[in-house]
Amino acid sequence: MRQRYPTRRRRWGRSEPMPLYVVTDDRQAGEAIAVLARWLFRYRSELAPLTTALLLAGAAAFLHHGHRGLWPDVLALTVVAVAVILASGKRWLDRGIERAYAAVVAIAAGGWFATATAHGPTSPPLPGLLVAVTLICGAPWWSHRRRRSRVRIERTVNAWPDLAETIGLAGSRVLSAVVDLWGWRARLALKRGQTVTDVINRLPAIESGLGTRPGSVRVEPDPARADHCVLHVLEKDPHARPIPWPAPTGTSVADPVELGVFEDATPVRVRLLHRHALVAGIAGSGKSGILNVILAALTAYPDVVIWGIDLKGGMELQPWASCLDRIATDPRQAAELLADAVTILDARAATLTRQGARLWIPTPEEPTLIIVADEYAELADESPDAMAHADSIARRGRAVAVTLLAATQRPTQAAMGKGAVRSQMDIRICLRVRERRDTDLILGQGAHTAGWHAHTLDAPGKFLISAPGFDVPRRARAYLLTDERVRATARAHRNRRPRLDALSADAIAHTTADVEVIDAEIIADDPEQALWTALLEAPDVGLSVSQLMKITGMGRTWVYSRLQEHAHAGRVQQVSRGRWRAAQRP
Ligand SMILES: Nc1ncnc2c1ncn2[C@@H]1O[C@H](COP(=O)(O)OP(=O)(O)OP(=O)(O)O)[C@@H](O)[C@H]1O
Numbered sequence: 001m002r003q004r005y006p007t008r009r010r011r012w013g014r015s016e017p018m019p020l021y022v023v024t025d026d027r028q029a030g031e032a033i034a035v036l037a038r039w040l041f042r043y044r045s046e047l048a049p050l051t052t053a054l055l056l057a058g059a060a061a062f063l064h065h066g067h068r069g070l071w072p073d074v075l076a077l078t079v080v081a082v083a084v085i086l087a088s089g090k091r092w093l094d095r096g097i098e099r100a101y102a103a104v105v106a107i108a109a110g111g112w113f114a115t116a117t118a119h120g121p122t123s124p125p126l127p128g129l130l131v132a133v134t135l136i137c138g139a140p141w142w143s144h145r146r147r148r149s150r151v152r153i154e155r156t157v158n159a160w161p162d163l164a165e166t167i168g169l170a171g172s173r174v175l176s177a178v179v180d181l182w183g184w185r186a187r188l189a190l191k192r193g194q195t196v197t198d199v200i201n202r203l204p205a206i207e208s209g210l211g212t213r214p215g216s217v218r219v220e221p222d223p224a225r226a227d228h229c230v231l232h233v234l235e236k237d238p239h240a241r242p243i244p245w246p247a248p249t250g251t252s253v254a255d256p257v258e259l260g261v262f263e264d265a266t267p268v269r270v271r272l273l274h275r276h277a278l279v280a281g282i283a284g285s286g287k288s289g290i291l292n293v294i295l296a297a298l299t300a301y302p303d304v305v306i307w308g309i310d311l312k313g314g315m316e317l318q319p320w321a322s323c324l325d326r327i328a329t330d331p332r333q334a335a336e337l338l339a340d341a342v343t344i345l346d347a348r349a350a351t352l353t354r355q356g357a358r359l360w361i362p363t364p365e366e367p368t369l370i371i372v373a374d375e376y377a378e379l380a381d382e383s384p385d386a387m388a389h390a391d392s393i394a395r396r397g398r399a400v401a402v403t404l405l406a407a408t409q410r411p412t413q414a415a416m417g418k419g420a421v422r423s424q425m426d427i428r429i430c431l432r433v434r435e436r437r438d439t440d441l442i443l444g445q446g447a448h449t450a451g452w453h454a455h456t457l458d459a460p461g462k463f464l465i466s467a468p469g470f471d472v473p474r475r476a477r478a479y480l481l482t483d484e485r486v487r488a489t490a491r492a493h494r495n496r497r498p499r500l501d502a503l504s505a506d507a508i509a510h511t512t513a514d515v516e517v518i519d520a521e522i523i524a525d526d527p528e529q530a531l532w533t534a535l536l537e538a539p540d541v542g543l544s545v546s547q548l549m550k551i552t553g554m555g556r557t558w559v560y561s562r563l564q565e566h567a568h569a570g571r572v573q574q575v576s577r578g579r580w581r582a583a584q585r586p
Contacts, residue, residue: 045151049138053130056109060116071118078110101140108133149179149235156210157186167205169194175228182263183216183235189228196221196229200451206231215456218263220472238263239462245479248297253304253368257297259290259429260461260478268476270467272298272405273368274359274398276424277467278376279407280442281431281454286461287407288316290429291372292481294405299323299493302364305500307341308576309334309373311382316374319486322494324372324576326541331383333540334373338389340508341371341402344500345393347507348400360401366501368401376406387421394424411441427467432457497577527552531562535572535582542579 040047063070082103089099112133116126141147156163157174164172171191178185188199199206199219207217212233222228243261250256256269270277272294279290298304299320308327310317311334317327328334348360362368371393373379379386390404397403406421411433422441430442432454439447439454443466452464452473461478481489499505534543534551543551548559563580566572573583 042155045147046142049134049141052109053134056113057116057121057130060113060121063117064120068118071114074110074114074117078106078114081106081110105137108137146179149184153177153179153184153186163209167202167209169199169202169206172199181265182238183233185233186231187222187228188231192227195226196451197449199229199231200449203453215458218475219451220474232263234263238265239459239475239477242461242480243477245293245296245481245485248300250297250301253298253301253362253370255301257294258479259293259465260463260476262474262476268465268470270427270465270470272370272403272427273362274401274403275426275467276394276398276404276421277406277427277429278422278425278442279405279429279431280411280433280438281409281463282434283409284460285431285433285457286463286478287409287431288374289461289480290431290463290478291316291374291405291407292486293479295320295323295372296481296486296489298370299490299497302496302498303362303367305367305369305498307337307369307371309337309371309379311375311378317372318573319483320490321574322577323490323497325497325500326576326579329540331379331386334379335383335386335389338371338386338393341369341397342389342392343507344369344504345397345400345402347503348402349396351503352400359399362401364498366503367498368403369500369504371402371404373404373406376408377410377412380412390421394421398426411438428465430454430464430466431460432462494577527554527558528562531559532566532582535566535580538581540575540581542575542581544578545580548580 044051063074085099085103085106089102093099093102112126112130116130119126121127121130157177160172160174164170169190172194173189175187175189177187190196190199196219203217203219204214207214210217210233212235216234216237218232218234220230220232222230239261246258248258254271254273256271259268259270261267277294279287281287295306298306305325306320306323308317308320308324310327310329311331313329317324321327326337328337352358352360360366360368373390379390390406393402393404404421404425406425411422428443430439430452433439433442434455436448436453436455439452442454443452443464447466450473452466454464457463457475459477461480463476463478464473465476530552531548531554534548545556545559545563548563549556552559563572567574571583572580575581
């Protein structure tokens, strides 16, 4: 009983006034003083401006009584204090505004103290002035966010032993705590036998115990100690607002692509070369947003050819059409495209074997081939052939630089669990999911238990990434490209796109052979009519500008200007870079 009494008393705060006790013995006065002293100690930070004012008044009264001639010395000390703050205050106060505040407080306090020493602290207007200066200088102090956070941490650290018991982490200790930009961080030492998973499983209880908003506490394991972890409390959400896309910095597909930023403001930079990637999340979670960020970066590189599969009828990838070498918009085209990718893969593999090399190193002349597939699960449902090819690419494509970037809304067992595709995905980007088990489906069995809580991501574009170098669950938010930015970026990058290398192009030459048949069938009496007929009858992959020049017998400028007119009127569409066909065909 004697042990529990003081423990409970420690928890009383402003919101929970101390209950009324009827105490019958003489210790009442002693208890009241002890409670008052504890209260003063607990709120010492908030009371600091008042305490300083009282100390100044007391000291001034003392000096005025016996040593009033010392006022010039007080003034000189004030000048020295201000000089020290301005010259070397950076050691204690890293922000300029804080140092300026400290200097102003020193001038006000020193000035008042010197005057009060000379004339007496009670001589008017000095008492009123002291009250005014205390309130004016106290206001920034009371409202200062970092000070308040520091005080809150101190109280939390003191209360941790009780809190730990309540939330089921009894025996854990706070080793250190610091305030950071968005809240505070504490290093925890766990009781022997406790693990980071125990802490992760108690996250909602910790949030409740700390009185923070749901979803505001993160736990990061300590790579060096299984019985240590870092607790990160975010008082403000660093990802509350969309983050605009900064222009890409890389020059080659070998450079990492910057997807967004983590909560500590470090960029999420991931290398796509020789790796397959999966982007998954529910509708509206921001998959297309992430594809846009990746495409905006990739289309700037001269050593990557991009093919697209978009089973939403080309809706998602259409803005990038002028930068894509090829687009498939239905399951049949998708199967053909993937079959061609496997042909390229085989041709490259055979060449590498002949050369005794192991890796296809991309250059602008021999680019890497990345196949961007939106709605990947649809493909699984509608084209088993396509899945067989995708499986092949997933297993054998890395070394020869033929890789997949798949986005899916439904990480179904059929699409993700079977075959090699999911297990071969080196980079997994998990946006918001509906159910916990979807996290395991995307990131791998056991991910949810290990703290990858994708179901708690609460805004589009927020994601978790599991990839080489990213093995702890850290929340990030992808950059956002507006539609206008997507169009402008595609326009800026379209003339820099490389073509497939001769080896790969020859391996799939049959695709262009289909197109040649059409060339022969069109008669170019009337160039306008010939152009339109050709566009109407163009194959799914479209016709190139040089083919249209041949068919119409007209020059490049004429063909371009007619195509622009048709495109402007919505009559033709650019199927992929430099390939056109009529928007609606008979
Ligand atoms: N990184 C981001 N930051 C802020 N908002 C975003 C971000 N990414 C996407 N959004 C917003 O979320 C909405 C849905 O995004 P998006 O279309 O990318 O989702 P999706 O997962 O592709 O959806 P669907 O599966 O229906 O195609 C859009 O209005 C977009 O503006």
